[in-house]
Amino acid sequence: xxxxxxxxxxxxxFLLGRLAVLIPTFVGVSIIAFSFIRLLPGDPVALLSGERxxxxxxxxxxxxxxxxxxxIVVQYLDYLWGVLQGDFGTSIVTKKPVxxxxxxxxPATVELSLCAILFAVILGIPAGVIAAIxxxxxxxxxxxxxxxxxxxxxxxxxGLLLIMLVSGMLQWTPVSGRISLMYFFPPVTGFMLIDxxxxxxxxxxxxxxxxxxxxxxxxxxIPLAVIARQTRSAxxxxxxxxxxxxxxxxxxxxxxxxxxxxLRNAMIPVVTTIGLQVGVMLAGAILTETIFSWxxxxxxxxDSVSRRDYAVIQGGLLVIAAVIMLVNxxxxxLYGLINPRIRH
Amino acid sequence: MSQAxxxxxxxxxxxxxxxxxxxxxxxxxxxxAVIGLVFFVFLVLLAVFAPWVAPxxxxxxxxxxxxxxxxxxxxxxxxxxxxxxxxGRDMLSxxxxxxxxxxxVGVIVTTLSLVGGIALGVIAGxxxxxxxxxxxxxxxxxxxxxxxxxxxxLVAVLGPGLVNAMIAIALVFQPHFVRLTRAAVMSEKTRxxxxxxxxxxxxxxxxxxKTILPNCMAPLIxxxxxSFSSAILxxxxxxxxxxxxxxxxxxxxxxxAEAREFISSHWWVVTLPGIAIxxxxxxxxxxxxxxxxxxxPKLKRS
Amino acid sequence: xxxxxxxxxxxxxQTASGPFRAVNGVSMKVHEGEVLAIxxxxxxxxxxxxxxxxxxxxxxxxxxxxxxTFNGRDLLGMSANERRKIVGKDIxxxxxxxxxxxxxxxxxxxxxxEVLRIHMGLDKAGRRKRAIELFxxxxxxxxxxxxxxxxHQMSGGQCQRxxxxxAIACNPKLLIADxxxxxxDVTIQKQILDLLMRLQAEHKMGLIMITHNMGVVAETxxxxxxxxKGRKMEEADVLTLFxxxxxxxxxxxxxxxxxxxxxxxxxxxxxxxxDEGAAQ
Numbered sequence: 008x009x010x011x012x013x014x015x016x017x018x019x020x021f022l023l024g025r026l027a028v029l030i031p032t033f034v035g036v037s038i039i040a041f042s043f044i045r046l047l048p049g050d051p052v053a054l055l056s057g058e059r060x061x062x063x064x065x066x067x068x069x070x071x072x073x074x075x076x077x078x079i080v081v082q083y084l085d086y087l088w089g090v091l092q093g094d095f096g097t098s099i100v101t102k103k104p105v106x107x108x109x110x111x112x113x114p115a116t117v118e119l120s121l122c123a124i125l126f127a128v129i130l131g132i133p134a135g136v137i138a139a140i141x142x143x144x145x146x147x148x149x150x151x152x153x154x155x156x157x158x159x160x161x162x163x164x165x166g167l168l169l170i171m172l173v174s175g176m177l178q179w180t181p182v183s184g185r186i187s188l189m190y191f192f193p194p195v196t197g198f199m200l201i202d203x204x205x206x207x208x209x210x211x212x213x214x215x216x217x218x219x220x221x222x223x224x225x226x227x228x229i230p231l232a233v234i235a236r237q238t239r240s241a242x243x244x245x246x247x248x249x250x251x252x253x254x255x256x257x258x259x260x261x262x263x264x265x266x267x268x269x270l271r272n273a274m275i276p277v278v279t280t281i282g283l284q285v286g287v288m289l290a291g292a293i294l295t296e297t298i299f300s301w302x303x304x305x306x307x308x309x310d311s312v313s314r315r316d317y318a319v320i321q322g323g324l325l326v327i328a329a330v331i332m333l334v335n336x337x338x339x340x341l342y343g344l345i346n347p348r349i350r351h
Numbered sequence: 352m353s354q355a356x357x358x359x360x361x362x363x364x365x366x367x368x369x370x371x372x373x374x375x376x377x378x379x380x381x382x383x384a385v386i387g388l389v390f391f392v393f394l395v396l397l398a399v400f401a402p403w404v405a406p407x408x409x410x411x412x413x414x415x416x417x418x419x420x421x422x423x424x425x426x427x428x429x430x431x432x433x434x435x436x437x438x439g440r441d442m443l444s445x446x447x448x449x450x451x452x453x454x455x456v457g458v459i460v461t462t463l464s465l466v467g468g469i470a471l472g473v474i475a476g477x478x479x480x481x482x483x484x485x486x487x488x489x490x491x492x493x494x495x496x497x498x499x500x501x502x503x504x505l506v507a508v509l510g511p512g513l514v515n516a517m518i519a520i521a522l523v524f525q526p527h528f529v530r531l532t533r534a535a536v537m538s539e540k541t542r543x544x545x546x547x548x549x550x551x552x553x554x555x556x557x558x559x560x561k562t563i564l565p566n567c568m569a570p571l572i573x574x575x576x577x578s579f580s581s582a583i584l585x586x587x588x589x590x591x592x593x594x595x596x597x598x599x600x601x602x603x604x605x606x607x608a609e610a611r612e613f614i615s616s617h618w619w620v621v622t623l624p625g626i627a628i629x630x631x632x633x634x635x636x637x638x639x640x641x642x643x644x645x646x647x648p649k650l651k652r653s
Numbered sequence: 654x655x656x657x658x659x660x661x662x663x664x665x666x667q668t669a670s671g672p673f674r675a676v677n678g679v680s681m682k683v684h685e686g687e688v689l690a691i692x693x694x695x696x697x698x699x700x701x702x703x704x705x706x707x708x709x710x711x712x713x714x715x716x717x718x719x720x721x722t723f724n725g726r727d728l729l730g731m732s733a734n735e736r737r738k739i740v741g742k743d744i745x746x747x748x749x750x751x752x753x754x755x756x757x758x759x760x761x762x763x764x765x766x767e768v769l770r771i772h773m774g775l776d777k778a779g780r781r782k783r784a785i786e787l788f789x790x791x792x793x794x795x796x797x798x799x800x801x802x803x804x805h806q807m808s809g810g811q812c813q814r815x816x817x818x819x820a821i822a823c824n825p826k827l828l829i830a831d832x833x834x835x836x837x838d839v840t841i842q843k844q845i846l847d848l849l850m851r852l853q854a855e856h857k858m859g860l861i862m863i864t865h866n867m868g869v870v871a872e873t874x875x876x877x878x879x880x881x882k883g884r885k886m887e888e889a890d891v892l893t894l895f896x897x898x899x900x901x902x903x904x905x906x907x908x909x910x911x912x913x914x915x916x917x918x919x920x921x922x923x924x925x926x927x928d929e930g931a932a933q
Binding site for chain 3: 248249250252253254255256257258259260261268271272275
Binding site: 043171 | 510580610
């Protein structure tokens with residue numbers, strides 16, 4: 008059998024291959040974002056500037072400032088060039104650059120999403136493993152039944168329900184926001200959990216945590232259900248493989264057979280699922296942030312739609328798409344790392 | 352799906368009946384799936400016979416019966432079994448009529464997604480080459496956006512409303528169907544029965560849709576049930592955000608949008624529409640699970 | 654005292670269409686240093702009996718026997734913990750599909766050193782040294798380098814050598830080989846069989862060779878057990894079996910071999926053999 012090349016070489020080629028696909032995709036995405044304004048009913052100049060009634064001179068002035076008097080291809084290329092330099096437009100409502108607003112609000116969504124994914128993985132993978140080992144038992148059916156219910160719930164309703172029960176009746180958690188209004192400190196990382204610890208104010212961290220609990224559960228419910236189901240089916244497949252039988256024939260403990268030999272292989276498809284859930288997260292964040300008044304990019308986009316801040320919608324779309332593509336690329340890289348068949 | 356049945360251009364009636372019987376045998380083994388099916392049939396009946404079953408007109412406002420609790424609570428009235436909402440409309444009637452909109456959304460979105468997805472997927476998988484690349488790049492572009500966000504923006508462009516919401520959701524679901532069909536077509540294309548049909552003189556169209564496609568249906572059917580339930584959830588989400596069905600339409604998501612302020616005071620306005628969505632989607636997902644287990648030969652032996 | 658004693662072994666599986674007896678009252682003994690071949694068609698239950706002895710059957714299987722002992726110790730009544738101390742150490746098994754039998758996510762070195770750590774308690778350096786020794790013993794070239802390879806980077810024959818190395822790592826008293834060469838190239842088959850026989854002679858291991866190939870039986874076995882549909886049809890030493898078979902089934906089996914063909918047509922077993930002692 009011929010010798011294989013080392014891992015480093017393949018990783019580079021892999022990256023190049025993925026980038027070759029990503030770049031045309033990004034171009035396509037930017038075209039869609041660019042066309043968005045022009046597809047809306049109404050005059051794009053009025054829409055983008057926010058000024059409804061304008062004199063013809065004012066209209067021409069803004070039109071020229073926005074570049075609408077040039078050929079469409081030039082407009083697009085200008086737009087693309089601006090994007091590559093970080094200019095995603097200016098908000099009609101706040102008059103601030105879209106990219107600035109994005110970075111202000113993005114950490115909140117990242118913090119929430121990370122907590123939700125952690126929640127989903129820490130509970131979901133063991134649940135799936137246990138359900139697979141005890142296949143057909145009451146435990147298995149209960150777990151998978153619960154997962155199915157979690158998967159079938161409208162998450163905005165789930166959020167409302169939890170607020171009603173936990174915040175309303177039990178008064179265990181607050182209703183909205185990231186931290187109690189009592190506390191104020193300038194953001195350092197943008198992650199409330201870290202910043203509250205750094206601020207040194209008594210009770211700040213606890214407040215941050217209590218504000219995170221319900222949104223995390225709500226956002227993490229669907230990924231939890233999906234990961235639990237996927238883990239179970241991956242484990243069932245792996246447990247019937249020959250190499251698991253070999254592991255048992257070696258006299259290894261059940262814990263080692265399942266936890267080391269089986270799990271490692273079962274994780275391969277599950278990691279792909281986890282990676283896909285990140286995109287789902289951002290969609291779910293829209294609803295979760297709206298319910299809990301969580302100041303992240305999901306709520307920002309919803310507010311912009313209702314406020315008709317088209318610049319933000321256009322710019323926000325593009326930035327979010329770019330972020331998702333980047334995350335997917337990282338996930339693909341990680342996948343290549345853990346699956347030796349791709350690596351070698 | 353057996354290859355033998357695919358090679359014959361006229362499938363004998365008995366073999367199709369036999370396959371259906373076998374399919375039903377496996378499907379009915381799954382208790383949850385059967386419960387889901389029964390409940391789904393019940394919902395369809397509710398939707399069809401809504402005008403006869405519902406006690407009131409869903410948009411009729413009873414000014415003297417605003418925010419009445421359900422009949423088993425203090426202050427409840429027999430005329431309004433599940434209470435009324437903020438403008439005095441009967442909850443039960445609205446929920447019953449709501450089945451019409453949800454099922455309608457499910458059917459339309461799934462049909463649109465299937466038709467578009469299959470057409471594009473078969474073409475991409477069969478012809479490969481630059482056609483395939485273009486189609487897959489377009490699908491990648493759609494997938495680059497979070498689904499709900501894209502649907503939201505599309506509806507912003509098209510204007511709020513249930514029809515536009517359905518179009519937006521169907522568009523967002525396209526890539527899943529296209530990818531699935533394309534993968535299935537690519538793996539079936541090299542099989543012997545396709546080569547045999549080609550040698551026998553079948554043209555492209557016939558090969559694509561009469562020879563190959565029927566053997567790719569199993570994963571598509573499973574994906575279709577998933578899309579049905581996702582469509583209902585997404586339409587409700589858009590309704591909740593104010594971009595889907597507009598008031599006074601008794602769509603369950605739209606009902607929840609109007610109910611937000613009543614969380615702490617009038618629980619039935621918030622809880623009941625959500626429960627309706629939950630059990631509808633749950634029934635469909637149970638059926639979907641049963642379908643998948645019955646159609647997937649690998650999982651047949653428990 | 655025999656190494657492995659089996660008396661009236663019955664293995665029943667729960668299936669969708671009711672219980673199914675894969676092994677129906679089979680008895681046999683294997684002694685130290687002897688090579689026993691279990692031969693039969695697919696579905697004869699030859700693998701299942703050995704998997705039952707090793708405790709490798711799924712939970713849907715019910716195993717009962719009058720006697721199932723190894724080295725005098727009762728395998729059935731043993732706790733799972735105690736069984737794990739014997740399996741992989743004193744009794745080892747290798748299987749039919751060598752590449753599928755190795756974990757694709759770990760190097761072969763990891764998979765062999767694992768056994769050395771758990772059963773022999775060797776330290777890291779000791780494990781590596783022994784692993785190299787074992788690889789050399791089974792004829793793997795460049796053993797030190799091979800330790801870092803993954804199963805999919807190796808051929809079927811090499812993977813089977815790795816499996817054999819793992820099996821003999823703890824100097825087992827009994828090695829069970831379940832159709833070890835069926836999935837390999839014909840040229841490699843002979844090499845692997847020769848390797849197995851050499852190791853068996855060197856270490857004086859008991860060897861159970863499960864096969865459907867009468868040629869393998871003739872080359873390797875001291876004694877033979879013939880199984881059909883979960884029952885033992887005949888047991889004899891190898892020469893007697895070939896020259897003077899007592900059971901009708903064995904006769905049919907031998908007559909169906911191409912080497913034994915007389916006339917123009919090769920007979921099938923079902924033509925020559927009618928199952929009189931049909932299933933209970």
